[in-house]
Amino acid sequence: MTDLKKLKRISEVLWEMPQEGDMHVPARFYGTDKIMRDMDDQVFKQIANVACLPGIQTAALCMPDAHSGYGFPIGGVAAFDPEEGGIISPGGIGFDINCGMRLLKTNLTIKEVQPKIKELVHQLFLNVPAGVGGEGNVALTREQLRQVSEQGAGWCVKNGYGWKQDLERLEEYGCLKDADASKISDRAIKRGINQLGTLGSGNHYLEVQFASPKNIFDEKIAKHFGITHPDQILVMVHCGSRGYGHQICSDFLKDFEGVMAKYKIHVRDRELACAPFNSPEGQAYHNAMRCAANFAFANRQVIIHNVRSAFEKVFSKDAESLGLDIIYDVAHNIAKLEKYKVDGKKKDLVVHRKGATRSFGPGNPALAKFYQETGQPVIVGGSMETGSYLLVGTKKAEEETFGSTMHGSGRTMSRTQAKQMVKGDQLQKDMAKKGIYVEATSFSGLAEEAGFAYKDINEVIRTMEIAGISKPVVQLKPIGNVKG
Amino acid sequence: MTAGTTDAAFRFHARHLPRQLHKISRAQIFIYRRWENEHMTTFRYLEGITEADYAFEASGKDLSEMFTNAALATEGLMADLKTIKPIKKKTLGLTNEDVGKLLHEFLEELVFLKDAETLLFSKFKLDVKKEKVYMLSAELLGDNIDATKQHLGIDVKAITLHEFKVEQLKDKSWRCQVVVDV
Numbered sequence: 001m002t003d004l005k006k007l008k009r010i011s012e013v014l015w016e017m018p019q020e021g022d023m024h025v026p027a028r029f030y031g032t033d034k035i036m037r038d039m040d041d042q043v044f045k046q047i048a049n050v051a052c053l054p055g056i057q058t059a060a061l062c063m064p065d066a067h068s069g070y071g072f073p074i075g076g077v078a079a080f081d082p083e084e085g086g087i088i089s090p091g092g093i094g095f096d097i098n099c100g101m102r103l104l105k106t107n108l109t110i111k112e113v114q115p116k117i118k119e120l121v122h123q124l125f126l127n128v129p130a131g132v133g134g135e136g137n138v139a140l141t142r143e144q145l146r147q148v149s150e151q152g153a154g155w156c157v158k159n160g161y162g163w164k165q166d167l168e169r170l171e172e173y174g175c176l177k178d179a180d181a182s183k184i185s186d187r188a189i190k191r192g193i194n195q196l197g198t199l200g201s202g203n204h205y206l207e208v209q210f211a212s213p214k215n216i217f218d219e220k221i222a223k224h225f226g227i228t229h230p231d232q233i234l235v236m237v238h239c240g241s242r243g244y245g246h247q248i249c250s251d252f253l254k255d256f257e258g259v260m261a262k263y264k265i266h267v268r269d270r271e272l273a274c275a276p277f278n279s280p281e282g283q284a285y286h287n288a289m290r291c292a293a294n295f296a297f298a299n300r301q302v303i304i305h306n307v308r309s310a311f312e313k314v315f316s317k318d319a320e321s322l323g324l325d326i327i328y329d330v331a332h333n334i335a336k337l338e339k340y341k342v343d344g345k346k347k348d349l350v351v352h353r354k355g356a357t358r359s360f361g362p363g364n365p366a367l368a369k370f371y372q373e374t375g376q377p378v379i380v381g382g383s384m385e386t387g388s389y390l391l392v393g394t395k396k397a398e399e400e401t402f403g404s405t406m407h408g409s410g411r412t413m414s415r416t417q418a419k420q421m422v423k424g425d426q427l428q429k430d431m432a433k434k435g436i437y438v439e440a441t442s443f444s445g446l447a448e449e450a451g452f453a454y455k456d457i458n459e460v461i462r463t464m465e466i467a468g469i470s471k472p473v474v475q476l477k478p479i480g481n482v483k484g
Numbered sequence: 485m486t487a488g489t490t491d492a493a494f495r496f497h498a499r500h501l502p503r504q505l506h507k508i509s510r511a512q513i514f515i516y517r518r519w520e521n522e523h524m525t526t527f528r529y530l531e532g533i534t535e536a537d538y539a540f541e542a543s544g545k546d547l548s549e550m551f552t553n554a555a556l557a558t559e560g561l562m563a564d565l566k567t568i569k570p571i572k573k574k575t576l577g578l579t580n581e582d583v584g585k586l587l588h589e590f591l592e593e594l595v596f597l598k599d600a601e602t603l604l605f606s607k608f609k610l611d612v613k614k615e616k617v618y619m620l621s622a623e624l625l626g627d628n629i630d631a632t633k634q635h636l637g638i639d640v641k642a643i644t645l646h647e648f649k650v651e652q653l654k655d656k657s658w659r660c661q662v663v664v665d666v
Contacts, residue, residue, distance in 0.1 A: 040535060067535050067536060068534060068535055068536070069534075069536060069537075070534070070537070070644045070645075070646030070647075070663060070665070071646065074536055094665075095641045095642040095644075095665045096641060096665075131631060131636055131639070132562045132563065132598065132604075132629055132636045132637065132638070132639045133562075133598045133599055133602045133604075133629040133639065135602065187596055187600070190596070190599075190600040191596060191599040191600050192599075194599075194602075195599065200639055201638050201639040201666070202638055202639060202641075202666045203536075242599075243599035243600075243641075246595075246599075246641040246642050246665075247596070247599075249642065250592060250642050250643075253645065257645075269646065270645035270646070270648065271644055271645050271646045273645075411535045411536050412535070413535065414531055414534070414535045415535075415536075415537075415538060415638075415666075416529050416531060416538075417531070441631050441636055442635070442636045442637055442638065443635075444635075444637050444638070445636075445637060445638045448638065484639070
């Protein structure tokens with residue numbers, strides 16, 4: 001239980017930990033009273049450590065789904081100015097670089113899909129490899145892996161894994177520019193070369209969901225995104241850059257530990273190892289990180305290609321006539337160079353989002369034309385029992401949170417505790433009774449992801465709605481799930 | 485039984501317990517503790533360090549035993565150890581001036597082999613010693629990942645440095661604490 005008296009309440013859902021000791025800026029938290037009372041104590045310690053990093057601007061931020069990580073808390077956002085010695089930190093992005101969400105719509109309704117849900121989930125389970133060490137069905141050469149690293153989802157579309165129009169529907173059009181594959185270690189290549197198109201495990205999933213009319217909060221925007229008829233079926237994918245990204249992060253964490261003394265950087269936690277963004281080491285990581293991010297965009301692209309094939313097989317229609325269009329794809333473990341006004345001055349900042357989603361509002365030039373009026377879609381994955389949300393970003397997010405918002409519901413219980421409370425096979429049966437059919441590679445892994453192990457997603461969403469950081473469009477409820 | 489062990493670890497651990505442990509008494513706890521100290525085949529998953537990931541503690545009467553237990557704790561997250569047949573062998577040699585870095589590197593190697601060669605291991609023949617530097621030579625026995633043969637668990641993405649500790653205790657035994665990203 002957190003002692004909230006130590007925090008200054010700025011508004012109904014915004015709290016501040018004053019700057020003290022080595023902190024360069026204060027830390028700020030988004031949360032309702034309930035979220036703040038239940039916040040893991042480690043989060044406060046970890047975000048205070050982040051506030052001590054060189055070049056940090058305005059405040060270290062915690063989203064309402066924050067929970068303890070290593071180095072940065074998960075749900076942490078921090079922006080650094082390279083001109084003021086600002087750093088880049090692998091621990092501020094996470095091992096799973098460009099872990100993210102992708103949302104696909106269909107023209108089908110729950111009435112059409114429910115009778116075939118077992119067949120559909122099983123076909124998805126067959127088409128999309130998942131679980132420990134899962135190998136993908138795209139055999140890449142080293143040269144092709146280099147191309148994937150530098151071209152992202154574009155490589156997939158060029159090679160038949162998707163449609164040309166898909167790219168317009170992805171954050172950064174599915175490719176971070178200036179990725180340099182020469183910075184990637186042989187170990188990362190060996191870990192990633194067989195994994196394109198795989199889901200992984202942990203909290204990664206592929207979910208069949210529906211949008212009931214009572215859960216649509218902004219009909220106009222929902223319609224614009226293609227959610228046009230009652231109880232429409234959608235598909236959500238949550239995964240990242242697999243062993244490729246994990247190894248790139250591990251490699252640079254080690255390198256950065258060795259160079260901090262050279263740059264006179266002291267960190268309170270080894271997982272906060274970092275280098276000045278403008279140093280050769282910082283630039284090498286930035287280039288390598290972008291390769292991993294592109295691998296993740298490509299990974300989700302191959303997955304949705306295989307999702308389309310699964311739907312085609314089960315419903316005996318082509319993916320185009322089933323309307324399997326992408327609504328959007330977001331990265332929630334990433335660092336990006338973005339422009340913000342700080343104390344009236346425009347600056348290029350390195351914005352770290354670790355378990356946080358970009359939330360750009362209408363008119364932002366980084367968004368494709370299709371999203372100019374609505375703002376960018378924000379895809380927030382809940383637990384596999386409670387459902388997820390589609391929201392849109394706002395101008396206020398750009399002014400207040402370096403264009404960032406929550407990414408999920410956030411854990412409230414450890415994996416071990418969750419497994420002590422329920423067995424995976426029992427959970428599978430309980431979920432079936434609730435109308436959610438699940439196939440998993442691991443029963444213990446399934447139990448770890450039980451809905452009760454997570455915060456109430458509605459409270460998390462409500463926080464950012466009250467704060468004006470993102471605006472709910474539709475809540476999505478699951479009916480089928482593939483779990484790694 | 486140590487609180488917080490996972491099913492896989494529990495089953496692995498239970499195999500080594502005296503048969504009558506369920507009729508437990510203080511004397512038997514003492515005997516069990518002594519037995520546990522002699523065999524040192526335990527590791528345990530820790531609560532209160534991380535919610536999203538896993539933390540474990542492993543110990544041993546010497547470095548070889550502690551490294552073995554840390555390896556079992558890592559592999560035990562990815563699959564029920566009993567279901568990994570020790571039919572494929574890998575050998576490994578590592579050196580480092582720092583014992584903590586050597587352990588970190590060794591565990592990272594297991595994560596690497598899981599992805600690069602789809603191998604999981606259940607038996608370890610390790611020799612870890614200090615000469616001028618710390619040296620590890622290892623024989624790892626396991627099998628390729630196959631969900632139809634093994635009870636798979638959760639994918640270990642990385643061995644983190646968060647709260648990473650290796651220490652020698654007063655009785656000369658060794659203990660480590662490791663947080664893994666999953």
